[in-house]
Amino acid sequence: xxxxxxxxxxxxxxxxxxxxxxxxxxxxxxxxxxxxxxxxxxxxxxxxxxxxxxxxxxxxxxxxxxxxxxxxxxxxxxxxxxxxxxxxxxxxxxxxxxxxxxxxxxxxxxxxxxxxxxxxxxxxxxxxxxxxxxxxxxxxxxxxxxxxxxxxxxxxxxxxxxxxxxxxxxxxxxxxxxxxxxxxxxxxxxxxxxxxxxxxxxxxxxxxxxxxxxxxxxxxxxxxxxxxxxxxxxxxxxxxxxxxxxxxxxxxxxxxxxxxxxxxxxxxxxxxxxxxxxxxxxxxxxxxxxxxxxxxxxxxxxxxxxxxxxxxxxxxxxxxxxxxxxxxxxxxxxxxxxxxxxxxxxxxxxxxxxxxxxxxxxxxxxxxxxxxxxxxxxxxxxxxxxxxxxxxxxxxxxxxxxxxxxxxxxxxxxxxxxxxx
Numbered sequence: 001x002x003x004x005x006x007x008x009x010x011x012x013x014x015x016x017x018x019x020x021x022x023x024x025x026x027x028x029x030x031x032x033x034x035x036x037x038x039x040x041x042x043x044x045x046x047x048x049x050x051x052x053x054x055x056x057x058x059x060x061x062x063x064x065x066x067x068x069x070x071x072x073x074x075x076x077x078x079x080x081x082x083x084x085x086x087x088x089x090x091x092x093x094x095x096x097x098x099x100x101x102x103x104x105x106x107x108x109x110x111x112x113x114x115x116x117x118x119x120x121x122x123x124x125x126x127x128x129x130x131x132x133x134x135x136x137x138x139x140x141x142x143x144x145x146x147x148x149x150x151x152x153x154x155x156x157x158x159x160x161x162x163x164x165x166x167x168x169x170x171x172x173x174x175x176x177x178x179x180x181x182x183x184x185x186x187x188x189x190x191x192x193x194x195x196x197x198x199x200x201x202x203x204x205x206x207x208x209x210x211x212x213x214x215x216x217x218x219x220x221x222x223x224x225x226x227x228x229x230x231x232x233x234x235x236x237x238x239x240x241x242x243x244x245x246x247x248x249x250x251x252x253x254x255x256x257x258x259x260x261x262x263x264x265x266x267x268x269x270x271x272x273x274x275x276x277x278x279x280x281x282x283x284x285x286x287x288x289x290x291x292x293x294x295x296x297x298x299x300x301x302x303x304x305x306x307x308x309x310x311x312x313x314x315x316x317x318x319x320x321x322x323x324x325x326x327x328x329x330x331x332x333x334x335x336x337x338x339x340x341x342x343x344x345x346x347x348x349x350x351x352x353x354x355x356x357x358x359x360x361x362x363x364x365x366x367x368x369x370x371x372x373x374x375x376x377x378x379x380x381x382x383x384x385x386x387x388x389x390x391x392x393x394x395x396x397x398x399x400x401x402x403x404x405x406x407x408x409x410x411x412x413x414x415x416x417x418x419x420x421x
Contacts (some may be wrong), residue, residue, distance in 0.1 A: 037066035038073045039087060039095060046076040049083070049097065052405030054137050056085075056095035064089075068195065069160040071098065071105055086142060086161025090195040096142035096159060110165065111172045113141055118176055121148075124398050130213035130222070132234055132399040133177075138409050139401075144169065147230040149211050149222055151180040154230040155203075160194050170203045181205035185230050200225050216241060218263045220288055233257065235396040236324065239362070239414045240264040242392055246358045246416060249319025252311075254304045254345070259285035261322040261360070263294055269320060272297040275307055305341075308348035321349045322360045329365035338365055342376045343383075350386035353419040359388065366411035373413045392416040 041049075045060030056074075066072045068089035074082045074097070083100040098105040117139040121131060133153065134146035143159035153173060157163040163186070170182055182204040191198050210221050215237050222231040240261055247269055253262035256274035258281060266272035274285050274297060282301045289297045300307070304325070323345055328338035342363060349359055363373045370393075381388050395402070396412035403409045 036073060037070040037087065038075055039064050039066055039085070040075045040077070040079075041082070041095070043077050045095075046082060049074075049100075052403075054097040054140075054142055054403070054406060055093045055408075056097075058092050058094055061094055064094075069164040071161060073104075086159055088160040088194055091159065091193060093159075096137075096161065098140070098142070107168055107172075110141075110168055111176070113139060114169070114172050115176055117141070117146075121399055126237075126399060128213070128215040128237055130215060130220075130232060130234055131237070132397075135400050136409070137406055138403040145230065146173070147234060148177075148179075149213050149224060149231055152183065152207055152211060152224065153177060153179045153181075154183045154185050154224055156185050156188060156230065158188060158190050158194070160196060163191075163194075163196055166203065174204050179205065181207035183207040183224055185224070215260075216264065217267075218260075218288075218292055220258060221284075221291065228257065233260065235364075235400045235412050236260055236362070236414070238397045239360070239394050242394060242414075243320075243322065243358075243360045243416065244268055246391065246418075247320045249354070249357070250317070251320045251322075252318045252349075252352070253322045253324075254308070254349070255323065255325040256285055256299075257281050257324075259288050259297070259299075261324060262297055263288055263292055265320065265322070266294045266297050270296070274299045275302050275304055277301065277303050305344060305348075308345060308352065312348055312351050316352055317354045317357075318352050319354050319357045320360075321353060321357070322362075323349055324360075324362045325364075327365040328363070329367040332367055335365075335367050338368060339372070339376055342368070342373065343380050346377055346380035347384045350380055350384040350388065350417075350419065353386065355419055355421050357419050358391070359417045359419070360414065361417065362412065362414045364412050366408050368413075369407065370410070370413050374415070377415060377417065387420050388417040389420055390415060391418050 040063040041056055042060045042062050045056045066087045070087045072085055072087040074085050076082050081102050084098050084105045086096045088094050117134045121133055130149045133148050134141055134144055136142055136144055143162045145156040147154050157166050184201050184203050187198045187200050210223050212219055212221050224231045244265055247265040249270055251265055251269040251272040253274045256262050256276045259274050262272050262274040276282055279301055282299050285299045328341045329335045346361055353359055394414040
């Protein structure tokens, strides 16, 4: 059988803790025919699994008889089988759990989990033609993301093990979902950390360059191959609906990207402005505004930090402000600078709010947890001399569920605040 690129790299670069017996291992085998691969973890790693977390870090791997991309039997320090997992020989997270106990993970279990994920989204009765179908660890399919865009599916396999399973995933999706096409947006930088190529390719059927989808009353034209994430940011849908309950007067939408908040809230506001630093984003906002006949929206290409300071000096006032920046904290080392950035934009926005006005403030940095983000908003309120009340505290949409015990899956925080005087 032809060896995969992952397997070839694994032969050349092998961590010291991997067993020499790997020289005889076959690569690229099917789930039900793979020879048994094993990984032994430490007592600390076993305790981590007992808390419900699906990841084991490299420091808690004691011994390995497996190749990158294998499905491995996870064994505790007392030689007891703890479960089965995806294994990576490159990542700082070499073990991502698939199943606990003695039952091995096979193609039937893969199909069942995909089916349950699809059924769950169907049960939500989402008022949109674009939404998340599989949300990785929260659907017990770690490192797999699948989004629906109308009749098409776009997926990402973000680990060696899930990349190895793509043929099976594609086959089951074709049976369960019957899409017109399945696109692999395997271009995130995190794949490089797994020793995987960054590619964009059609796995099944055919996929056009752009599709039109609907989110509530708003339509978007989406570039599936080049748009952010898998095309759109789909996790703010319910937060936009919530914000629409409060939006009024003059609206300022910052870090607007394709205009999600601005387009949805403009109908409740007398005037609306959208700001983004990207010329491409500005073009998409203008195109989407025309598509949805949103006539009261103006768009400005600018640095949000500079623009907020400029408008404060000019004495501008707004009744509704949205802050939905990109992730400021990509890793733990960047958290201090991220907190300073969050405080700066929120402080400026609070000063721009009219009495009784609403601020919708978001953070998608999972390295900044809810309590920390709330503390930043408090500091911004104090330093701006702007008393605010918390009207709603929200998170990512229901189609992006959080796995209890895995705080990394709770990444999006959305606070709706009201200036009280």
